[in-house]
Amino acid sequence: MPEGLKLDAPRLEDGAAIWRIARDSKTLDLNSSYSYLLWCRDFADTSVVARDAAGEPVGFVTGYLRPQSPLTLVVWQVAVDEAQRGRGLAAAMLDGLTLRVAEDLGIDGIETTITPDNTPSNRLFTSYAERHGAALEREVLFDAGVFPEEGHEPEVLYRIGPVAALTERRAANRP
Structure with a gap:
């Protein structure tokens, strides 16, 4: 974890x-500000923010459990404030989130x-x-042709697992 930051x-x-960080990333598909509020309310258990010393968000990972595969965390978006990039924050957030969600x-x-x-x-x-x-x-999950707007690239599905550290964390927390 980069010095001076903490996960929450x-x-x-x-x-x-979180909406501003996503907007300023200039790479993410920006959702409505309303959706980020809902994400913080309804999916906090499967998402994470990185906070600076003042407690302000400087990065986030949003995710949810896939309904058809409840042992799979679907990572929706990852973004880091421009001033914090290049410090390994995205990897630290992803590692921290997946370990927490495996445990919980x-x-x-x-x-x-x-x-x-x-x-x-x-x-x-x-x-x-x-x-x-x-x-x-x-594998390609959504071909470019299924998107309503012109010019959207295909979305490639990355499926990672099983992850030994997650399986071990899950097993350690079973009664």
Whole structure:
């Protein structure tokens, strides 16, 4: 974890800051500000924020448990404030979130989708799989033609798991 920062569950009042970080990333598909407020309310257990010394969000990972596969955390978005980039924060948030969710909710793997041109996310999730010695499968989940707007790239599904550290964390917390 980069010095001076800490991981925390998002709170409702973080929604506006998370929306601004997503907007300013200039790489994420920006959702409505309302959706980030809902995310902080309804999916705080499967999401994380990084806070600076003043307690302000400087990065986030949003996720949810996949209804058809409740041992899988789907990572929706990852973003880091521009001033905090290059410090390993995205990887620290992803590691911290997945370990917490494994302990609390019992996941053993993750999924996410990434467009082919998003090099930082491709690196983040590939290095996550390597760091944890987990299998990584990739396949196109949503072809460009299914999106209503022109020019949207395909979304490639990254399926990572099982992740030994998550499986061990889950097993350690069973009664």
